[in-house]
Amino acid sequence: MTHDTNTSKGKASTKESAQLNQQCVDLLNEVDAFQALLKETLRNPQVVEVRQFRSNVNSELKMLVKLEERIKAQIQKSKDNSAEKKTLDTAGKKQPGTEEEDIDSDSELEQEIDLDSELEMRMVHALRSSNMPFYQSVWDTARNSCEGLLAMGKRFYWDVETRESQKGDYVGKGGGDKQANKDKRKSAYVDIVAADGDEWVKVSTISESRLLFEMAKKGWEAESDDDFSDAGSDGPPKRTVLRNFDGDDPGDDDDDDEMELIKLARDLRKAANATRERYKHPRVRIVLPKIGEGSVPEIDDILSEIRSYGVQVECKESLAARQEKKDLARLLPQPFKNFTSTLNVDCTLLLAVVSDLSHIKNIPVLPSFHRAIVRQIEVEKDMPLLPSELWPAMGSRNLLCSSEAATRMREIVDLIGTPAERARMEILLENSLGNNVDRKTLVEQFQALSDYHVPEDWALPVRIVDAQPEIKECLAKKILPPVADDVAEGLSDINYSVFMYGWAASITTITSNRTIDRQIEATIEKSRGEDEDLEGPEVWVCDTARSLVGKERGRN
Structure with a gap:
């Protein structure tokens, strides 16, 4: 040279x-x-x-x-x-x-x-x-084809003990990778968790030549399945069976001769079957930006095998059709997209909506304040609850609450609420100011008691409903699944009225009571059995709450 x-x-x-x-x-x-x-x-x-x-x-x-x-x-x-x-x-x-x-x-x-x-x-x-081409492919896939991004890289396990120990780590129950005693052999690494947890995406940048080389190296062959259909018969055509083992079952533990893409699809399916996001398994998609479809029969056979696991496959032809990058805002989580047109509001959020902590920007911290209230004041300064989360969640949707939730809220506000908190409560709840006050007037009155801009389309007032008749009717007519009886037994009277009513009326319940939400979900999963379609109430949990400031210093 x-x-x-x-x-x-x-x-x-x-x-x-x-x-x-x-x-x-x-x-x-x-x-x-x-x-x-x-x-x-x-x-x-x-x-x-x-x-x-x-x-x-x-x-x-x-x-x-x-x-x-x-x-x-x-x-x-x-x-x-x-x-x-x-x-x-x-x-x-x-x-x-x-x-x-x-x-x-x-x-x-x-x-x-x-x-x-x-x-x-x-x-x-x-x-x-x-690794840069791979990272770029992952980001391009997320940017061009995903919404509601929750994670870029996350491991999910199908081992029962691991999954039980990691519950609560992540909304999709995937858990972090740093916990001890996890068997990665019983897991799948997902490149993109999207659609607010409903979709998993895996990207592989393997080339066609590399895939064909691997098939040859590991002895994969396409065989005709004579038992499926006899040649010349009027039945469906013969299907191609990919195999690199003797016998009927390759076994879960023998991965030496397994094609990497096939093993990947199988592991993703196992992990998805062991994971539920709001009672449903996530859908799985594998993206192959360097693989074409329809020109090499052997590769098409591999793609068919992957799809047999219930995995969606995207090749370079479909990816080429969406090269333009979408707005980054599309990647933001969209937790409200499946909300019903009417929302069932729990007492915890009714209190948050009227609290001085949610409306006064500069509340002086008094020595008498509980440390939890001090902490809420600090958090509120960084990101106000109502403008950043509750008002966007409510939008222009109709609002209602159970009579039990309204009664409990009124008891608390009457006992310890400030004059401003009591005034907000009267505006918020139905019939407090009479039946002839229109929504626009209620919003204007509420605006006078808040340092933040109150949305003009906020659907005041919150309608109060008698939840018991509808709950009893649904239970008596077996409209709700049998597990509803077990769920009901574990709830207090007020939580029964709130969560069971939302379930019976098929409307979204919004709350900050994560403990009850997890309790309901655990009860349903425990009773699921073979019923893959079993679902509980639709609940959205606000990750924070607001206390009332209180009308007296030194109160208990």
């Missing part, structure tokens, strides 16, 4: 490295922009897990920067060697010296060139082995 060739390859490596570096920087900028959007719009930005993904991309950038520095040093070294050789050639012509010394000098230089070439090949290989 000549010096010029070596330098030329070094320049090519530098260009390739610079392109990857810029790609990393651009991707980090997009992720940073999304994280900034999360902070602007969500009360708890950490609910969307993207920090690990960003950390991975940043680590890749650091590696590429170091590699670029080595490439530049290699180019400079090649230039220095070239200059040295010219000097030696000149010296050999103009200065006395032996032929043997000239031969030794040329030999040493050629060895240096060989070492340079070997180093250059290693660096080129490192560049082409970069």
